[in-house]
Amino acid sequence: MFVEVTPGSPTCGRGHGVRGNEVSPPSQERPNVTMRMVASASGVHVSTVSRVLRRAAMGEPPLSETDVRILRIAADMRYVVNPNAASLTTKRSTAFGVLVPSLTDTVLATIYDSVENTAKAAGFETFVANTHDDPAEQSRRIELLLGRHVDGLILGDAHLDGASLTALKRRGVRFVLVSRRSTDHLSITGDDHHGGYLAGRHLAGLGHRVIGIVAGPGWASTSVDRVDGCVAGAADGGVTIRPAHIVEAGFEVHSGREGAAELLSSPEPPTAIFTVNDLSAIGVYGELRRRGLRPGHDVAVIGYNDLPLSAELPVPLTTLRSPLDEMGRLAVETLLSLLEGKDMESVRLRPELRIRESTRP
Incomplete structure (x- = not known):
């Protein structure tokens, strides 16, 4: 599901009370006018009025036609926002x-x-x-x-x-x-499961039959979902990732290095390794170098998140880009x-x- 909000970009003047593009002087404030009364007159929640008036007090332009209308109504009612008093009254x-x-x-x-x-x-x-x-x-x-x-x-x-x-x-x-x-x-x-799925399907499609995973901690959904997705994607590509080839390590560089060392020391070392983030993948690179192996040639490596440095490594890293x-x-x-x-x-x-x-x- 995607939520797209495209705010308008009308402008307004700076100051406390605003009428269109004009500033209403604080001396015109009617003490009995409350923010809740402005909200009622505007037909919106009081928190919306609070947000709009606070932006106006900070000299920020309104974000939409609704904001402009609220500012106009507040000015007509001669309401002047007082952030300090509002905070003391509402404890917000x-x-x-x-x-x-x-x-x-x-x-x-x-x-x-x-x-x-x-x-x-x-x-x-x-x-x-x-x-x-x-x-x-x-x-x-x-x-x-x-x-x-x-x-x-x-x-x-x-x-x-x-x-x-x-x-x-x-x-x-x-x-x-x-x-x-x-x-x-x-x-x-x-969608971490889908990202993991893309990684597993990609590696299986390249012909890898023994795939290893360097996972993060079991209480983090970013690890669990990506691992589950990778297993599912590989399976759809005809490859079974065995539990022995899934190592729970962590999200840091040293985690990737330690996880790769364990995987590559196994009786049937993987020809491809998926890590649940890019830092861990960099650790895998380090362990491959220590063993005289080359990423992408001897062992395929996939990371996750597409950090800015991922494309600049000596061997640019295949990874999943998250928005x-x-x-x-x-x-x-x-x-x-x-x-x-x-x-x-x-x-x-x-x-x-x-x-x-x-x-x-």
Whole structure:
């Protein structure tokens, strides 16, 4: 499912109260006019009015005709937004909390960059925190963010079991998962199973009959779904990937090196290796070099995510490209819709196979 939002681009003047392109001076404010009254007159949720007025106060242009209408009605009612007073009254911060396993991870950093830009365009700030994939640290960081009265959370560090997320939902906290899915919780991710399927089918189609997989941890959907997809894709190509040829290692460079060492030391070493991310694939490259083997010639290698450096390696890496920017954008847009009381569905974005020199017949 794809959610496409094409905002309009009308312009408006800068200031607190706005009438068309004119600024209404604060002295004309009627103290008894509330944001909720503006929302009622505009026929929208109060959170929408909050977002539009906050953008206007920051000198940002409206995003749509609805925004222009809200600004006109607010000016007609002589309402002047006061972000500080609104925050004290509603205990809302017009901010989102974002949790990631590690900001040194290029994938999550790219997603967060898109989250921050999209949130800023909507008049929201973002607070980001690392959890290092530690459930206890995740819980602690969530409480710190909720203590700041953030309006919602975007979580990039979800575990498949989703135990802590169920408790969070019971508390009425609005949140969206990004990059990883978890049980039945709302998420914006790539279609990792399909990406893995493309990798397995590609390797089988090249004639490889012994395929190895360097997997990540079993609690991460990005590993589980990609591995399952690769097994299914290879099977459709007439190749069975045996459990002994699936090594659970991790997402780091050293994980790929260690996983490849185990696979290549097996009684029947694979002629092709699929890794669940590009960093791990680079580790596989290192182990191949240590053994005097060449990627793409002696052993085919496929990564995942298409990091910028993947195409620049001495042997350019075949990989799956995930739409990371779109993930971040949709995560914010979905959370904004939740704040407006809308029902939303999870989104799976299709990856693309980028074939390079690391896979040859």
